[in-house]
Amino acid sequence: MSFFLPVLLRNLLKGPSTEAFPFGEAITPKKLRARISFDPDSCALCRVCARICPAGAIQFEKKPDGLEFNLWHNACVFCGLCALYCESEGLHSTNDWHLSHLQSEKYDLVERATVKFQKCTKCGKQKMPAPLPLMAKLYPGLPADEIERLRAMCPQCRKAETAPAEGEPS
């Protein structure tokens, strides 16, 4: 009896332990891994994510002016590997788990964006984008305007700028 009374009292004071959802907000941890978000401005088109994804949820499709990123949420297993391996911070796990949908919307649940090829500002050749998060990692300590100038160039011109051959002006 003496063991039981404190438990009873505590349960009376605590109120129901059932979450309010779906009649109210659900408790969602900040770090819950759910819907993956994609930022086309931070994508270097390296396609590591498509290679690493265990569920084959990410696919790239060729377009005339770039590559189209496709992530089908109905295949994603929320493992977060793509976000872990993306050096360019183009992919992030969010805690948005409201993904249930009617069958008619099955193939609409796609994260889709075209990442455009760019033109090198020096030689004018078509090149892959060099997003800011990646370039800031590659050239730590460089001033922001210098990084902006370098990332608008193709890898060859960038190489020539940052490591000039002997005798060439830098």
Added chain:
Amino acid sequence: MNAQIPSLLSRLSTKSPWLYRINAGSCNGCDVELATTAIIPRYDVERLGCQYCGSPKHADIVLITGPLTVRVKDKVLRLYQEIPDPKVTVAVGVCPISGGVFRDSYAIAGPLDQYIPIDVNVPGCPPRPQAIIEGIAKAIAVWQTRI
């Protein structure tokens, strides 16, 4: 009088659809989450007026987990035929929806919607209990239009 009983029954049953669970070769992850929605007071799916039942003959909303392996395919389809119409089908987890990590495996006959008409999808691997409850709420809305 006789005509009134079925209409009364259907009016009452819109408020209390019974859930039935089919495991189509799931890894058990989604099944554990389904059990969680029912047994753990924190989630308590019975607030929505539904409860799990043990016989396909009593089912109104059927929740299917797993990628439909070749081995269980016929058994699942037979079981599904036993559930009386009208019924609402919910695919729980990415496995029945797309195959998930088992997609394109030689052992998989799915995706499920090639064999069974699906009404609601709840993606996730596994979906969290709240997501399953959200899916069941959508299924109940579909159920009310069917009866």
